[in-house]
Amino acid sequence: LQASAAAASRLRVLVTRQLPDKFTASLRRQLQHLEIVTWPSATQPVERKFLLDEAAKIDGLLCLLTDRVDAEFLGRVDPARFRAVSTMSVGVDHIDVAACRAAGVRIGYTPGVLTEGTADLALALLLATARRLPAAVETVRQPGAWGPWCPFDRLCGRGIGGSTVGLVGFGRIGQAVARRLSGFRPGRIVYTGPRPKPELAGPLNAEYVKFEQLLAESDFVVICCPGTPDTRHLFNKEAFKLMRPDSILINVSRGTVVNQSDLHEALSSGGIGAAGLDVTDPEPLPSDSPLLSLPNCVVLPHIGSADVATREAMAQLAVDNLAAGLLGQKMPAELL
Structure with a gap:
């Protein structure tokens, strides 16, 4: 000593x-x-x-x-x-x-210490994107934009109940997201990763599937995998072509996992429905990024761990x- x-x-x-x-x-x-x-x-x-x-x-x-x-x-x-x-x-x-x-x-x-906060943010971002909360807030702020009630207007979003949610990565954060999802009663939770984890997936009611199957069947795709050379641009033009045209992509891992040019093309052409990003490449995202002009893309400034x-x-x-x-x-x- x-x-x-x-x-x-x-x-x-x-x-x-x-x-x-x-x-x-x-x-x-x-x-x-x-x-x-x-x-x-x-x-x-x-x-x-x-x-x-x-x-x-x-x-x-x-x-x-x-x-x-x-x-x-x-x-x-x-x-x-x-x-x-x-x-x-x-x-x-x-x-x-x-x-x-x-x-x-x-x-x-x-x-470990930021697992719960990041999982909270993943659900918040999923809900904000699916239920079109940024557009709803803007509607309230714009004079005259809040009109009479309409059953199927532009603010009519998507719910989690009965849906299929795909988790790309089933480590600490992926598992924490799965725990939170259970309260929303999705129809299925599927996950992909290097290997099946039946000892963990059973209690979380999550099913292991191949990456391509997850993309094809999921209403919501949540990226929770690490950012590594192997996962760089895992989500690219080919991946987006496998996704459903109304599917919603959420990324709380690393911006490098998504090819943002391909994402912009998928969002603007109707290849996928919407995206919610807490991470981008680069960070900060330039203010003239094409993603920021899209009404179906919600971008946050990497705040996954931002609770006190x-x-x-x-x-x-x-x-x-x-x-x-x-x-x-x-x-x-x-x-x-």
Whole structure:
């Protein structure tokens, strides 16, 4: 313990976004006499030059998805002192994992803690898209747009009851979405992924099917799979041709899973009915993106984990991972 305390007294870390004081205080409690350098903004990403200039002077990094930890950054660190990267995210697309491993740098991330919040958002986005809530809100705001009641007007949407919902990916988030769906009484919940999971699907009343079958039979398709090279543009022109013309696509995973040009074509030509996206490629989505002009496309600014309890849990786990990594202890959540 004395050795650990002595090591901690010499440590310097960079935190790439301002966090509430209680999280930096937690880091100081775990690493006494610690020097913390914090990028002075709670809303804007750290400037690349600042990140690179600090690299050689730090022992560890607490970063976000917006911060690239790549070969350039790792080439600037002092290999004799830099030990750990802790990202406040589940995704590690921004980290050169192979380069970190080659350099002996440990990686902490935040799986599990954002599962429930992201699943909540998936259902909210599905309902908002299916029931055309953005258009309904706009109708109320526009003078004269709210006319007499009409049984089959443009605001008449789709319900989940009796429908087939397809989950692409049946990990933690996919399973949490399935649990929430049960209350809406869909006719079927189907899922696809690398392998069937009968031990999990049984209690959730979910049926494993091939990807192509899921697309052809689902009224709603919810993307919950990881964003990897294998899933890049999994949803492309060929995939959209397999989907029903009235089907609704929801994406809460990664923007790279969907080819957005092909999605725009499918939405504007009637190939599919609507889409709800919490993730895009790139992020932020440019304001002149053709998707934003479509009335049947709902786009959110990647807020899947944006509830206070979830974000606080992510921040605390990121802090705990960094402290453990710098002390040579087991990280609560280490990318292995």
